[in-house]
Amino acid sequence: MAGSTFGKLFRITTWGESHGKGIGVVVDGVPSGLPLEEADIQAYLDRRKPGQSKYTTARKEADKVQILSGIFEGKTTGTPVSMMVSNTDQHSKDYSALAGLYRPGHADFSFDQKYGFRDYRGGGRSSGRETIGRVAGGALAAMVLKKLGITFTTYTKSIGPVCSSEENFDPAFIMENDLYMADRDAYEKASAYLDQCRQEKDSSGGIAECRIYGVPAGLGDPVFDKLDAELAKAIFSIGAVKGFEIGDGFEASRKKGSQNNDPFVPAGSTIATKTNHCGGILGGISSGGPIVFRAAFKPTPSIARPQQTVAQDGNPTEIEIKGRHDPIIVPRAIVVVECMAAVVLLNALMENMPARMDHIEKFYF
Amino acid sequence: MAGSTFGKLFRITTWGESHGKGIGVVVDGVPSGLPLEEADIQAYLDRRKPGQSKYTTARKEADKVQILSGIFEGKTTGTPVSMMVSNTDQHSKDYSALAGLYRPGHADFSFDQKYGFRDYRGGGRSSGRETIGRVAGGALAAMVLKKLGITFTTYTKSIGPVCSSEENFDPAFIMENDLYMADRDAYEKASAYLDQCRQEKDSSGGIAECRIYGVPAGLGDPVFDKLDAELAKAIFSIGAVKGFEIGDGFEASRKKGSQNNDPFVPAGSTIATKTNHCGGILGGISSGGPIVFRAAFKPTPSIARPQQTVAQDGNPTEIEIKGRHDPIIVPRAIVVVECMAAVVLLNALMENMPARMDHIEKFYF
């Protein structure tokens, strides 16, 4: 119930379905005085726009954002920023054949069990289009963070069995390829792999990695609201995510303490860790190093091959999913991952400000 | 700030440090009418008690729970259940040598950055003893769930490089061995591996797996408060967790859609999935199958070997951590994982009750 709101001091509330009038977000808690225009948000939305490459759905949506409130004379006022993207290129009829069938790997059945019925057109609220609200809202958070020197490098780490190597890591390449990978060699292999998937009427999973630079030490909370726990929730709330890890993640479970601990070393006027196995967070609180996390995405569940399933009436049957579907989710999800992480970071920053008496006294006077 | 509370309708608030007067929890939102006595909670706490095997700290704590409120004539009244465990076997002096040093892999430095100073005795609030409150509170949730037919099987899946196999999975064995493993062969190998770690003054990471049976389809929420997102946050909030995955998890990222989708099949009067790659959750909502997730724990950061570090004054130095430390965190964390999952599940159940008009109307009249 009421699960469409995320964040405490900086808060996004999203709405909208795949085949309704549009998709939107209300962003509350935006600090006043931030210069903001629609083009700023559009730049982020364009990174998840469909129809940009052969690996994304052929659905053509301009996905033009409209800012409906919260701005005066080019700056945020501190009141809610409401934004909306209209749905334009809807092929609802594509879905009428699916109305009575449960698509494997989709939320059709679980929605029906929860709500008693569902909007079967394009997944309704469980559609990937739901992420438009996240991106529009998170873009705002990222803009605030950028002003404070906190920046993001987010990219497609692996596609199916094809994994980027750290040696080939080239951040400049990320925005130059339609898979948002950071390794030219891996990109070639991944392209070939996806072509093959498509030929087989199949799809592929993959992994996204996000690196956050410039985060000061001391953000986060030591118990339930650990910074990594908040990131875990934020990233796991993105559809199709099946795994989340920070720093060395699952690999750390196979290591010894002497291999996994990051020694502390002097670093100018402060202290840093020599290595970053911890991924920038210790005890739920940022360590001052880059925050590094990965999210595992399952393969796109909509595939054109025949699949075994059951109709709503309980009879077993076969399903073939037509329509326009990406063979892989990760590339378009990259900006979603970045934007959700930005919401978490900005929240942590805002909540952390009054953590100490000396901070409060300094601010107050 | 204020990050010691977890849950919305069923809510736990924990307090206490390793070397303070005690550790406790306030459990709010407990349904009235649940038979409850201290022994019920104690059974859960005993599963995380130190001093029970050679693989756990030699610190001897009775960890006897006291229920301070919320019960009348043997049943919960619906008002907060406050519980407390006193700290008794504290060796605070063990830590005075560490007061000015930042222990690698620990939260000492990040705490100092956030709060300006810290209780350096035994990690203070970042100590593993903090989980006592989680277990006492989650035990209450698990008891309610048990009455509704929802049960948990939680065990140590792997220790360092030693991983259990599904073929040898024997749930009856879990409570019979001090590592809470479910595979006799793996247990032997893991024991040997831990003995070696200890001899090397080192420690090991590992993986916990939790399987939840009896969860009805339809629990959870489709957007930010997905059932798996809530689990991710809950589990990631446990100290030392570096990774979380559900169903096939990271493995799903390497698969194709045709391998990962779970076909639907008729199942008596309802519908089920033939396989369970999804781990019992689709689109953030339970599918009716068992919920299966794993958590990766890093190796215990406190190791007796000399490690490179920096003192609070900024000077590089070496540290050797004496004291009583487990060579592996996972076995004692098993019950913590289970209890945090129970809090999430009970919350989901309680929040889901009014999701449909027909449910409300039926309840109301």
Added chain:
Amino acid sequence: MAGSTFGKLFRITTWGESHGKGIGVVVDGVPSGLPLEEADIQAYLDRRKPGQSKYTTARKEADKVQILSGIFEGKTTGTPVSMMVSNTDQHSKDYSALAGLYRPGHADFSFDQKYGFRDYRGGGRSSGRETIGRVAGGALAAMVLKKLGITFTTYTKSIGPVCSSEENFDPAFIMENDLYMADRDAYEKASAYLDQCRQEKDSSGGIAECRIYGVPAGLGDPVFDKLDAELAKAIFSIGAVKGFEIGDGFEASRKKGSQNNDPFVPAGSTIATKTNHCGGILGGISSGGPIVFRAAFKPTPSIARPQQTVAQDGNPTEIEIKGRHDPIIVPRAIVVVECMAAVVLLNALMENMPARMDHIEKFYF
């Protein structure tokens, strides 16, 4: 920060300014299966629409609501219902003269202090138009409650010194007069009083009363989230409210216990109170009797008379507020009061469902 969201399981998030593109609300947690069309919401909005009588602003707004999401085939799906009303009849120029002046009784100065600057056109977010989102969202709550037999009678109890009498209370009259009063005699006197205020370029305060029928005993919470505390917050969050009381309210402070206690009496198969001094709530939990509360509204601060004030540059000056302003706030606020109360009641109902083990067990199976 982030203060535009109200409610826990049933939750409204509002956005929009007086002179922006529009005003809207996202309603989350709506039970699925509720028949809903725009006309249902419009009926509530029409009760607060301007331009309907000589006592309301001449600003002419159609205030036509658009439902943007959350409905499929005429019924709520359980996902967020986003609604929007476009602003059409804006006279922003009326306000440019006020840009540099602090209007007495308004939030201009306090906004500037909090945010550093403000949207000075028509009060921006502090405008009465902000209540459009409350009404659209609360209408949805009221519709659910109506299906469960919970109904509202809300009316203008007093205007300036003119107070309705209980003897003349005629609920049928409420919707027949432009002041939403329930007493014909008082209505005549109040009309004359308001005419006089207007001639004096002045305005009047007043009191709204709300009676809620059909609320079952047992809703609410005993400590911080008392049902009356939630109502107090909800009603006090409406602009211009300066007082709130329940049952005998302030009068109870002047009485003795023997006069104020409500004796219990048998009532069919249940128990009721003979009198209702408590206003339907005891110990924060509904008693089964009608819930009765009152809200005191201050006079409209925008008056045409010259007033002493200070310009933003700190210089004392005089201000005369032109433009279109109601001489009294209460009549148009009646539906706002009702809608905010509906949100509180529906929340309480939804949260209370899992309060008892026997309720949970009955629902679950």
Added chain:
Amino acid sequence: MAGSTFGKLFRITTWGESHGKGIGVVVDGVPSGLPLEEADIQAYLDRRKPGQSKYTTARKEADKVQILSGIFEGKTTGTPVSMMVSNTDQHSKDYSALAGLYRPGHADFSFDQKYGFRDYRGGGRSSGRETIGRVAGGALAAMVLKKLGITFTTYTKSIGPVCSSEENFDPAFIMENDLYMADRDAYEKASAYLDQCRQEKDSSGGIAECRIYGVPAGLGDPVFDKLDAELAKAIFSIGAVKGFEIGDGFEASRKKGSQNNDPFVPAGSTIATKTNHCGGILGGISSGGPIVFRAAFKPTPSIARPQQTVAQDGNPTEIEIKGRHDPIIVPRAIVVVECMAAVVLLNALMENMPARMDHIEKFYF
């Protein structure tokens, strides 16, 4: 459900019943570095301790507070401060006669309806002793505020028909009399009135007033989380409160705009209001003037006279309430009102810190 927690960044969670083992509070979000010892909290608790005058219950409780966590070397660490007061002087037997009867004016019946049964000893969780947790937690908030120059004057404004006059207002007298009144004449009359009430085996209502000095302009939020709305909820959550008003309150509803608006005037380097009809809050945000509010308390419902009621079995009967009860609630509630207001103010202060880009940028660097 789960209604025992109050506050967002600074948060109190209370627990305990009248006749259980004790009463307590967990305070989360306390800024680190505040010097704190038990005596600081005890000073506040002593203001609500029973047995101090002829106007309070003869129950003798030392009400000695114990701090169980969150302090290291005499200062708060930023982690939860858990505090507890043991119940010692319980006369549970006094209540066994009442087990099957519904006391008029009490929450017995509404508790039974909500929870199915209740702890009938001394009201259980609905006892006035529940406020111990509020006072201990709020005292901590008040201590932080005091360091920032924000102070409280809270007193008994009226008792039954006896009301203090503004002319006789003498804040120094408040702590010198057992009714916490600020007017010597009114005190004499109120004492006589209470003696009479007691002779008649009756009780009296009254009004508390709280004035908060030193609050900077710009705290609070413009929509649902208005500063006055938060105060309204906080104060209305105190048992026996039936009305809340700010500034001129209900009196404002009878006034004209020209009488109620507060003209702005230059005030040194800033701006102030000439009068304070608004009570220090405009549009939900502090205006810079003193915050002034009043709370109406009903008469103590426990009176020794025979009263008409119904037994749990549905049979009408008569009840005479023995035991130890105050003839008036207000004097002992004064400190509760102050402490709840302190929690609201500290929250507002902490949440407001990151409201503006320039604040964030200044803090961050």
